[in-house]
Amino acid sequence: MPRSTGRGAHDERLPPMDIKAVPMTANGIRASLLTDAERRELVAIAVPVGVRAGATLYRQGDRADAVYGLAQGVVKALRRTGASKRTVAAFLFPHDLIGLSEAGRYVNSVVAVTPATLYRMPVTALERMLRHNAELEYHFLCKVCHELREAQRHAVVLGRKSAVTRVAMFLAMLERREHANAGGIHLAMTRSDVAGYVALSLESVSRTFRALERDGIIAVRDRHHVRVLDRKRFDRLVSGA
Amino acid sequence: MPRSTGRGAHDERLPPMDIKAVPMTANGIRASLLTDAERRELVAIAVPVGVRAGATLYRQGDRADAVYGLAQGVVKALRRTGASKRTVAAFLFPHDLIGLSEAGRYVNSVVAVTPATLYRMPVTALERMLRHNAELEYHFLCKVCHELREAQRHAVVLGRKSAVTRVAMFLAMLERREHANAGGIHLAMTRSDVAGYVALSLESVSRTFRALERDGIIAVRDRHHVRVLDRKRFDRLVSGA
DNA sequence: CGAATGATTGAATAGCATCAAGGACCGTGG
């Protein structure tokens, strides 16, 4: 398994550096947070990085010397819980920030779920930039607030006791975060990753997908594509009936 | 149940406005984040508020027009999950920030667990201040990162399947966050609140405390005071044996 | 002191984890 960076054939036609979230006081529109000027400023310290699926970007406990902006692809944040067990702390999508640290060390490991391109920003340079550009920093603040809300939602999911509810809430989350197009939900991750995120056994996740399909609530095209058929009952599950 | 504010006998001898967390690049020392100058600036827009135990500071869905700094006491953030069910999204302690919102609405309800004093900061004024004081804003950013880590830890707790592990991890969390003095752990909240946080039934929490006591791992003085007796086995539970 | 809230304990049930085996899919190389 490749260890890390390795800037592949990604160099031409890079998607732009960007961060998106709901500003604190706005009306719920997911807007681009960065102005052109800010993007330019960030690009000055941001190095594009391409990784293959399965590659580890960094490991829990490593010295945290960079923050990443995800431009393309899906990655997962893993956390060791006890020896030899790992849970999925979060899935991260384009326009998300990556690199949460504590006392100079990363608190999660980050692994690419799909091929991904990121912008690597050294913390020292970033911190210097933020500390004298309040406007730019404000956008980072909004983004972190967004990730905080997302983490709380995750906790809500894990609080539900029924397997169907957990899985349905997870699908609803994907629907919101990835392109919520009418073409159905795209699951970039494996069943095992889903299990790690919703804290169920792999087998239970599998059975639950089956059950949802049998009941006509969702249609499972293949492992990576799901569509909601009965929106009414689906929503009832999500709200935890 | 009293609805909200009501500035009681708290006005004299107020604890100072402050925020504490681990700065991103520091060496893990829980430091005061605010300089004296910043404290003075914040106090200009911060109104002290005292609430009784059980009082609701604000409700999920309310227009989010203020952020609060908790100065004294313990409060809980509740989230509605389905009709008529509530989970505890977080417990908040002195020096924590309160008032997470999305699209101008609070995402949690906040209720005082003990009598509490807070500093109320209108978002508009705060936002204006942050947007042109990068240094101050940086401290807020660090604080939100801290709460993000805390929320992820919460998710880790909820991911563990065994009741003893969940409860032990909860106690460990309290030990870290409240005064981690050798005098034992102080539980300001009810068993029912604990159950809401670790996502177990009230009865299971009760039984689990009992079991931990019977096994000589903890001593339960009364409902609000617990002491770890067998640190070795306790830590083994926390790491999820 | 008495009512209301909070906590404990017991017995029965439901639901998920676990163990175990088989089947589908993917990428590789012939």
Next chain:
DNA sequence: CCACGGTCCTTGATGCTATTCAATCATTCG
């Protein structure tokens, strides 16, 4: 194009653990 290996996924049978329902006990506060 097809065969092959590995990974990922599905399905079944069993046991364990937390939930639930129900009743009793303790504590706090008026």
